[in-house]
Amino acid sequence: MERRVLMVFLSLWSSGLRAEHVSTAVPDDVRLVGGASHCAGKLEMKHQGEWKPVYDQYYDWNLRNAAEVCRKLDCGSVVSIQRTKDSSPTLDTMPFFVMYEPVEVIHSDESSNLEISCSDSVRLVNGTNLCSGRLEVKSNQSWSSVCEDDFDLQDAKVVCRELGCGGSANLQAMPFGAPVLTKEFHCGGRESTLLDCRSSATDTCSSGKAVGLTCSEPADVRLVGGASQCAGTLEMKKWGEWKPVDETDRSLKLAGDVCGRLDCGSVVSNRRREEISHGFMWRIESDCDESSLIKCSTKSVYSSSKLEITCSDSVRLVNGSTLCSGRLEVKSEQSWSSVCEDDFDLQDAEVVCRELGCGAPSVLQGALYGEMQALVWTEEFQCKGSESVLLDCGRSGSTKNTCSSDKAVGLTCSEPDDVRLVGGASRCAGRLEVKHQGEWGTVHNDLWSLKETSVICRWLDCGASVSAVRREDSSGRPVWLINPLCVQSKSTLRECVTSKSSPSDSCLEITCSESVRLVNESGPCSGRLEVKSNQSWSSVCEDDFDLQDAEVVCRELGCGAPSVLQGALYGEVEALVRTEEFKCEGNESALLDCGVSGSARKTCSPRQAVGLTCSEPDDARLVGEPSRCAGTLEMKHQGEWRPVTHWYSKWDQKSAAAVCARLVCGSAVSTNIIEDSSYRLVWWIDSSCVQSTSSLRECLLETDVNECYTGLRVICSDFLAKPIISLSPSIDGVSEAKQQGPQFLRGSNFTIRCSVEPQYQGGMFQLIFTTSAAAQNYTLPAVNHSAHFLFSAADHTHQGDYRCVYHVYVFSQNFSSESQRLCLYVAASLTDLIIRLFVLLLAMMSFIAGICLYFKAKRGQDARRTLGSVGGCDGWGVDEEAVGGWKK
Structure with a gap:
């Protein structure tokens, strides 16, 4: 009911x-x-x-x-x-x-x-958990802080017991946050409540500090059925009941928390043991981030498995980035001590790495993971290297009294060989298998993307991720469940195996590039180029790389054609530089298939490493609308186009904006999730990934779910085609100036035509005419997707810039799109030109006549001035009588 x-x-x-x-x-x-x-x-x-x-x-x-x-x-x-x-x-x-x-x-x-x-009558406030905080006591219906001077460890034990916390306590001073209690407690340590203790009045608090108290957490977890308290089936006590724990999402992290709570060493292994459960179990919330496991527990009524955890009894690695790295500490007499580097060698390290379930030691260096702690191990280990645990090793008879603080053993063990690709053409391609609990098995997960594939390729020291596809599998191997988000954030795959799944008829097949990769990238198709040769990766000098070489690399990585080839675009060249020049023809399948120069190159400018950006493959589109920038999202994966539906995280405007940017369609106008009644096969996409990467294909998730009832509709701002602006000249004609644009003769008629390719019915065109002084607007409805704006008797007022703007109401919104600019100039008519020429000729004739008159008058003046000078000059003048006599 x-x-x-x-x-x-x-x-x-x-x-x-x-x-x-x-x-x-x-x-x-x-x-x-x-x-x-x-x-x-x-x-x-x-x-x-x-x-x-x-x-x-x-x-x-x-x-x-x-x-x-x-x-x-x-x-x-x-x-x-x-x-x-x-x-x-x-x-x-x-x-x-x-x-x-x-x-x-x-x-x-x-x-x-x-x-x-x-x-x-007691409480702890402002603490990090229920068993820590500033102590306050209730008296006369009000809460008061307690002075640090008036409180000791026996008092603290009573408070911890009263609050249901663990028996051990740690005292510290805290600022007052309430009135100060004027009592000093005198507890014997066995009282049930603080107010059962004897007390005396006090007037002052000399320290000026309140009691800050941290009680140990109550004993709410245990490992049972193992060889020691550090191994066995995990059980948790809640509401007074011990029950097994069922946990599926973060088992290795949980195991580490349990080992720490039990004061054991590092986690060695965890495995799920199938068992029919009678009654309920406790379940740990996967997203809980509390310090106390009991706060994260909920009831799980139906479960068929239990969690078994093994912690190391007496060694641990702390402050490391993985389970197999950190500063070495050894437990003795219930306390943990650092180990001095002088007292530790490679054989000792081999034993520790084996004890922790890791691979061989790779780094042994003092102070690598923090300085030596206060307690220092006082004996020297003398391991042969074959022992199972460190404390089985022999030790020196004498104790060591001093050790430099910066020489604590920092140990990094190699990760165990727990991942491989099998059945492919090389070790960098094939079926993904993981070794867990000593057993190789295939991987099952419905939500696998190229981001996780990239991590696998990196762990295998292969190149870039090329593809990840789900294939049929009849191998009969065990199947391990993997948390894909964990794969992206952890440095070892074994931290991400959650449990054993039921047999599956499919497996994950991964392909990595063997010898090329792009690093420091923002997506799988861009970065600094590195090439693998002789088991090491080297950058490539820009001088030795051309466009044909780039085409081969982009093809090898499953990307589109190269779009940017620029040195130092993705960081400076690394120490290793390839010493030969590639000579590709452009049609090779892999870069190492290309020919190389005979001579080796010795130098390369540090800012000339090849930075390469390949275009994204044509693997996304919007369909269902008469525009490539609007419609339902589809993606091409494994050679097949399917609709896309989002997984888990919210699909919103930011996700749609990433799609629009990927398709070069402007910004996102709107997006929504639509019902899809076609029951088509679909691809799933991680919408949070879409917002953080430039590559949509990186966010596709491999899934066994093949039918969906929803699709993703996206409308981008550039979904309207740009209008076309053109001229329809009259019989007076139009000429094209070489640099100015079209010119009409003054007085002629012209028509400006605005048109758009057929997409949506209706709408209107706006013609915007702009000059340096003003702007004018003309509006006409769209008829057959065009409009004609007629202008007669053109004059200088029609000279300026013209633009067509198309407006249409679709998707319950108004949208517009603008054409390119048309610059129009108005030239003088033939009559104007003749009149201007005639006026110019008259002006030139008048100017010439004036010049002639000026020079004529000037010559006359010069002649008269010359004659006057001859008659008046003695000794140089002409004897008129002589002249006259001669004439005679």
């Missing part, structure tokens, strides 16, 4: 553990009844004037929720939360607390009450 019951929404997760600053998330009408005080008992809520019990049938309450109830009731810290069976609830009196959203509740006779115990 189903029935919708009362829903009360709580926002407890965001409240944290800071009692003074949390939001009031729990309703005012809650109470605890049936306990020793108002701070303990069965949880009830008042609804419509009636108190009703709160049941916990489907949502699993945890200590954080209970802590909020304690705070609301002005009690102290939460001590415990339990469920007590109630076999006879009635539906009309069954309130139900849920988080975030309503649910349909099916009634069951196995419903249980929630019983919460809060401390009456």
